[in-house]
Amino acid sequence: MSTATEPVFKGWAGLDAKACQGNLDFQSFEPKKWDEDDVDVKILYCGICGSDASALSGEWGPVDGVCPQVCGHEIVGEVVKVGSSPENGLKVGQMVGIGAQCDSCRECVDCKNHEEQCCPKMVITFNSPFARGNGKGSISRGGFAKYWRGPSRFAVPIPDELDPALAAPLMCGGITVFNPLEHYGAGTKAKNIGIVGVGGLGHMAILFASAMGAKVTAISRSEAKKEDAIKLGATGYIATGDDLQAAFAAHARSFDLIICTSNPPEFPIADYIPLLRPRGVFCFVGIVPKPLEFGLFPLVMSSAHIAGSNIGNPDGIARMLKFVVEKNIKPWIQRWDMDEINKAMPSFVNGDPRYRFVLVNTDNGGKM
Amino acid sequence: MSTATEPVFKGWAGLDAKACQGNLDFQSFEPKKWDEDDVDVKILYCGICGSDASALSGEWGPVDGVCPQVCGHEIVGEVVKVGSSPENGLKVGQMVGIGAQCDSCRECVDCKNHEEQCCPKMVITFNSPFARGNGKGSISRGGFAKYWRGPSRFAVPIPDELDPALAAPLMCGGITVFNPLEHYGAGTKAKNIGIVGVGGLGHMAILFASAMGAKVTAISRSEAKKEDAIKLGATGYIATGDDLQAAFAAHARSFDLIICTSNPPEFPIADYIPLLRPRGVFCFVGIVPKPLEFGLFPLVMSSAHIAGSNIGNPDGIARMLKFVVEKNIKPWIQRWDMDEINKAMPSFVNGDPRYRFVLVNTDNGGKM
Structure with missing residues (x-):
């Protein structure tokens, strides 16, 4: 000792x-x-x-x-x-x-x-x-x-x-978003990535995903965080307002991966499924208290996934830290x-x- | 012409x-x-x-x-x-x-x-x-x-x-189950596979998955199809009865992949999520009419997936037919x-x- x-x-x-x-x-x-x-x-x-x-x-x-x-x-x-x-x-x-x-x-x-x-x-x-x-x-x-x-x-x-x-x-916060970005191949297999929520986790997800070479779209309720999202590396921004279906109409089948860093009391996942590309993944990294509810038809038709992801392992944290140094990422x-x-x-x-x-x-x- | x-x-x-x-x-x-x-x-x-x-x-x-x-x-x-x-x-x-x-x-x-x-x-x-x-x-x-x-x-x-x-x-029926088995790596990445429903699709899923080298467990309501499931290549069988939680208690975190070939009017997905290994996939290949409903906590904690899969492409059908010949599979x-x-x-x-x-x-x- x-x-x-x-x-x-x-x-x-x-x-x-x-x-x-x-x-x-x-x-x-x-x-x-x-x-x-x-x-x-x-x-x-x-x-x-x-x-x-x-x-x-x-x-x-x-x-x-x-x-x-x-x-x-x-x-x-x-x-x-x-x-x-x-x-x-x-x-x-x-x-x-x-x-x-x-x-x-x-x-x-x-x-x-x-x-x-x-x-x-x-x-x-x-x-x-x-x-x-x-x-x-x-x-x-x-x-x-x-x-x-x-x-x-x-x-x-x-x-x-x-x-x-x-x-x-x-x-x-960092490893929680780095882990699914790495696992689902941000920048390689997952070229178009949506990040729901521009906050503690969301801002790091944008930094990581863009540094990994993905095209990143931030998805937020209002326009308030648009400027920040662009500075962080996003090239797209969707301000949903209250009418998600209208906000998402032009983005159907756009995303290989969506990471949800937002944890509202309930989450309208059914409105988000049409955003996924075939084989795409919608990944929650936090807990939304109210049970999710959605019809299976769009999920099956587009062979899509609803997933969860929980933090990361020490080896993954070490890889993330190395990546952060290499890419000079600054939360x-x-x-x-x-x-x-x-x-x-x-x-x-x-x-x-x-x-x-x-x-x-x-x-x-x-x-x- | x-x-x-x-x-x-x-x-x-x-x-x-x-x-x-x-x-x-x-x-x-x-x-x-x-x-x-x-x-x-x-x-x-x-x-x-x-x-x-x-x-x-x-x-x-x-x-x-x-x-x-x-x-x-x-x-x-x-x-x-x-x-x-x-x-x-x-x-x-x-x-x-x-x-x-x-x-x-x-x-x-x-x-x-x-x-x-x-x-x-x-x-x-x-x-x-x-x-x-x-x-x-x-x-x-x-x-x-x-x-x-x-x-x-x-x-x-x-x-x-x-x-x-x-x-x-x-x-x-064949390609509908072959496609996700191939996609999720049956026998390689997905070594332990559950097949829900022993019917038209389910029996082919058991034939394929076992021929791919996976350990296959059939999941059915009663014992009625146990003998058939074993003949088809399953080595495990769960007769759920009406109390799914009791039936599944001994199988928690067992399956890398579960393919659901059963389409009842509603499906108690929340009872099935604990069966998945971390990173595991529960894949629907048909439509359950009533919306799915489940809490996010177990999905996030085990970094698991709820997925859909829709038929397959002509190239996949050709690969399946080649595989069926190679392995002498007979529906x-x-x-x-x-x-x-x-x-x-x-x-x-x-x-x-x-x-x-x-x-x-x-x-x-x-x-x-």
Whole structure:
């Protein structure tokens, strides 16, 4: 074991469903019990993702059973302690990123194929019990904190060439859209791509897909984000308004792949199916609460697909980071001192990010 | 132009929605107006497919506007007349098969890629207006007849090694399941395959998928077809009964691909999604009338797909026929003299086929 700094585990905890209204409480927490494949990470940056707000405000279910909840799952920081059997070749002093998943069973076929994001026993980065080794039963704590402890497999090295603040939103939002873009062959098999929603995930999807060589069309309700979408790399823009069928009439059978980064309470998928090319894929990367409903006839007639995609594996995160360096991709972020999290979170919930907030632990060396 | 026999176009026409009850009327019909890429085919065999019964009995909409309807779209026969510009290298005397599609626009991107089954202007083999050349406006007439006329592109040569009666059900039912099995990599990428429904399409799907090297599980309501499914090549069998969740509990995350050949009035897709492996595909090859409804959470968590698949292209039919010869695949058929169609059709509607009825024009040389 080697150690640089003795970590002190303190973070901003949600204590009730009003946490996002400026009520996160800075307090000590118990990290997971140490295992020899763990690392301790001094947190420099942490992005804010919609899932943090959803968990904190009870949209995922009552918060009573999970408080105090230390959320945050777009974590970037410096390794300060390494066990005797680290994965990813981790060493003290290295910059790493941790996303929405922090452990998996290591025994199922998906783990053995290094598709850990498909492990049915995946442990997410906050509020979830670890299930292996000494840490079994410890609750995962996220990145709205000064230090993080967890399995080294899920701490992915950040390339030196990449501003680590920009790496933060890639760890969840980025990989969530990079994964399906890569899987469905953006720029090669999937030449025409639609991105529904220009927000945290959507703006990164546009950056990635255009850098992959695809023709990208942003699909948004109003014209408000058109200028940004074009700057991000889109060459097409559809402002749907309220009449989707009218808005889409000229775009029938246009898209090999549509990635939906928008999570409204319900989603009119039937209006979107005609946009797909034969064999095309409409891929949700988030959860729309109300069940989808659509007739089968157009899906069968165009041999199309409705799909879901869930984050990505550590190897995929590493490939994404390499791609981001190669293509010099820069997510659009606004930085907040993490000490200001109780101002940042209400602003996030208000829809202010253009397009991702990154919290900065300046005391740990993070840069504003 | 070369001609062997002067065709006389007569067939069994549905005159009202009671046609399947034994009321098909043998009468003359006008074939499409001749184009130089057409062939005339002396029909020896024609399979009966569920779509024939659906169209004839008004399930696809009122029959008033389409009667008389000469259905039948699993046609096998001998070329008796060839125009000056035949496709597929067709010659008089050759055995060919025609499936559910008999023309396409030839101008769209899908036609140019020889994915004619994706052409938005596809012409199906009965009740549909042709849209090109002299034939423009002629109504397509199917295989419950003595002769067929249509574009040579859609008349696919039958290999000499194949009993042409066995080729008939392959032309629609066969290609409908072969296409997604091939597309999703049965036996290679898709090693574990579920087939929902052991009927006309399902039994061919089991034959194909097992011959492709996949492990096949048949999924049926009762145990009644278990013995047949095993004989066809399935090694697993799930009798669902009425409690799908109980029936499927032991099979969670088992299947890379599930092909649904069953078309009940409504389909409980949400109960089937947990059966899929990550990245798995649930593929409908027919239309379930009631809209599908399912929650997104399991689809996203397992990065799975709900898909449709529509028949196949002439090149795919040719590949299927080659595969059937190589693997010595024999669909299970019962032959009826086509003159007995008014007995065969009520029996078909009654669910009697084990598993496909093939009508035989003995006067044209078809063999019982």
